[in-house]
Amino acid sequence: MIILGVNGWIERGHDASAALIVNGEPVCAVEEERLIREKHAYDRVPVTAAQFCLDYAGISPDEIDKIGVSWNFPFLYKLHRREWAGSQTLSHYLFGSEEYAQKIEYVDHHFAHACGAYFPSGYNDALVLIIDGQGETFSTSLWWGEGSDLTFIKGYDVNRSFGYLYSAATKHAGFRIGDEGKTMGLSAYGSPRYKEFLEKIMYMDKNGELFTEIKSTPNPSCIDEEGEIIEQWHNHFEKQIPPSKIPLRQVEGNQCYADLAASVQMMLQEMVVTMVTKYTKKLNTKNVCIAGGVGLNCQLNGEILSLPFVDNVFIQPAANDGGTSLGAALALCSTNGEDTKRNMNVYMGPEFNNKYIEQCIKKRGLPYRKCSAVEKETASLLAENKVIAVFQGRLEFGPRALGNRSVLADPSSFQIKDKVNVLKGRELWRPLAPSILTERQEEYISSDYVSPYMTIAFPVTDITIESAPAIVHVDKTARIQTVPKDHNMTFWNIIRHFEQLTDLPIVLNTSFNKRGEPIVCTPDDALNTFIKMKLDHLVMGTYIVDYRE
Numbered sequence: 001m002i003i004l005g006v007n008g009w010i011e012r013g014h015d016a017s018a019a020l021i022v023n024g025e026p027v028c029a030v031e032e033e034r035l036i037r038e039k040h041a042y043d044r045v046p047v048t049a050a051q052f053c054l055d056y057a058g059i060s061p062d063e064i065d066k067i068g069v070s071w072n073f074p075f076l077y078k079l080h081r082r083e084w085a086g087s088q089t090l091s092h093y094l095f096g097s098e099e100y101a102q103k104i105e106y107v108d109h110h111f112a113h114a115c116g117a118y119f120p121s122g123y124n125d126a127l128v129l130i131i132d133g134q135g136e137t138f139s140t141s142l143w144w145g146e147g148s149d150l151t152f153i154k155g156y157d158v159n160r161s162f163g164y165l166y167s168a169a170t171k172h173a174g175f176r177i178g179d180e181g182k183t184m185g186l187s188a189y190g191s192p193r194y195k196e197f198l199e200k201i202m203y204m205d206k207n208g209e210l211f212t213e214i215k216s217t218p219n220p221s222c223i224d225e226e227g228e229i230i231e232q233w234h235n236h237f238e239k240q241i242p243p244s245k246i247p248l249r250q251v252e253g254n255q256c257y258a259d260l261a262a263s264v265q266m267m268l269q270e271m272v273v274t275m276v277t278k279y280t281k282k283l284n285t286k287n288v289c290i291a292g293g294v295g296l297n298c299q300l301n302g303e304i305l306s307l308p309f310v311d312n313v314f315i316q317p318a319a320n321d322g323g324t325s326l327g328a329a330l331a332l333c334s335t336n337g338e339d340t341k342r343n344m345n346v347y348m349g350p351e352f353n354n355k356y357i358e359q360c361i362k363k364r365g366l367p368y369r370k371c372s373a374v375e376k377e378t379a380s381l382l383a384e385n386k387v388i389a390v391f392q393g394r395l396e397f398g399p400r401a402l403g404n405r406s407v408l409a410d411p412s413s414f415q416i417k418d419k420v421n422v423l424k425g426r427e428l429w430r431p432l433a434p435s436i437l438t439e440r441q442e443e444y445i446s447s448d449y450v451s452p453y454m455t456i457a458f459p460v461t462d463i464t465i466e467s468a469p470a471i472v473h474v475d476k477t478a479r480i481q482t483v484p485k486d487h488n489m490t491f492w493n494i495i496r497h498f499e500q501l502t503d504l505p506i507v508l509n510t511s512f513n514k515r516g517e518p519i520v521c522t523p524d525d526a527l528n529t530f531i532k533m534k535l536d537h538l539v540m541g542t543y544i545v546d547y548r549e
Contacts, residue, residue: 001021001333008045010044012071013043015322016032016044017318023338026329070321073090107327109136114145115334116316118143120330120342126287129292159214161224164230166183173260194259204270265297265300277307289314291323292320317396317397322399347395360524366545369543379501387423391540395519399511401510402435405519405521406510411434412504417470423534434478434480435509526540
């Protein structure tokens, strides 16, 4: 079967995306934002992403067997007593015709998340945990994955949303909703002195039952379209802390917001650990799969992995709503008897050949050179303390750059962290992540657990603090990307050559984008961003471009 999965709609949603599965094998997946250059692609149908998937695979709309949509729109509209325009409208947006409407099937949002987390994990059984702002009726749901089956266990309604709690704290600190990663980074600078206050509003008992004073919707299953739940949390925060009127650019003088972030983070960790403890033991499994926007909380994921009765944790690399297009397609694969068990491949987006790359560089009139040993040359430039953008192979799926659309630097100087943050337009206090060779991970990270998608925070060793301070957060952890040789040979070779020059098997790795923009997708995007960021070099394919003012 050929199944197209999509996430996104003109009236609701974010992180619009599309994914294509052919005979059970994911062929491509990409977020709409990367193609249209609008971060998060709010309220968009993923027209461009869907077209890319079909073009890449050489498939016409006529050849598609099913189209999976990662929201149950008919049910959602019924909840709000609104008329759903129907599949015809969606078909028209995607393909300019209504003839494909009969191929469309709607998948409950959390089920799409759960399929996207469990089926690519490689596990034979697992507790599957979905945590986000909300789906149609749940903000958190737990599932049991066994073999090729997923069974619903329990859900928490919208009023008890961990995602909305975290978004409210993000807004209160002066960030935009959607920048919850900043709140996660800020939490390490604070102490949880507001936690007791927060637990008077929402708390969990030892049996995993969750209670709250938040009562913002007449029907707690209804979607919170007006943001009333976030606003209620915001009002509660005001009783202790005035809201920040400007974006928080520094921690100094803003300790109360760091303490709020620490309080929310600790509250989240304790409650989720309680759930995981209860249900892994009840289900007799040592495996946990996670998705939903809160699944990108690396500190939380690290806490779960550190539990003595948890051996494995798989976090969908596109844990946010972008990943639900893949999940919706996998859901239809599963219900139609297709083999869905695959190991995750994160490199599923657009790619460009050297001929096209060179044409794009020549059009700009930029100085460049062709390099016969581009991996060695990249490593040499890094060893000279240059900040380099790398553009290689297929675009990553999900919010983390994993070596194909990355900005790299030598992590041995603490000052390089500030330099890279300035070049990207980021707050100086925000952490930057390391990519490390699997073979030497245990020397630098206090764990041998392979984490290839930069989704788990680990404590670092003293060697790392001394030799790679730029990638150590204030709490002495790092959100690592373990780089196995067979995952990304080009990136592995760059780090390996860097190690041969410096004896350091680690590079600083952050996404190739300026603040407020999506990660680059095309050579033209890369050149535009390279010039705006004023990086030292851009490595694209076998070409190295040098920056000139």
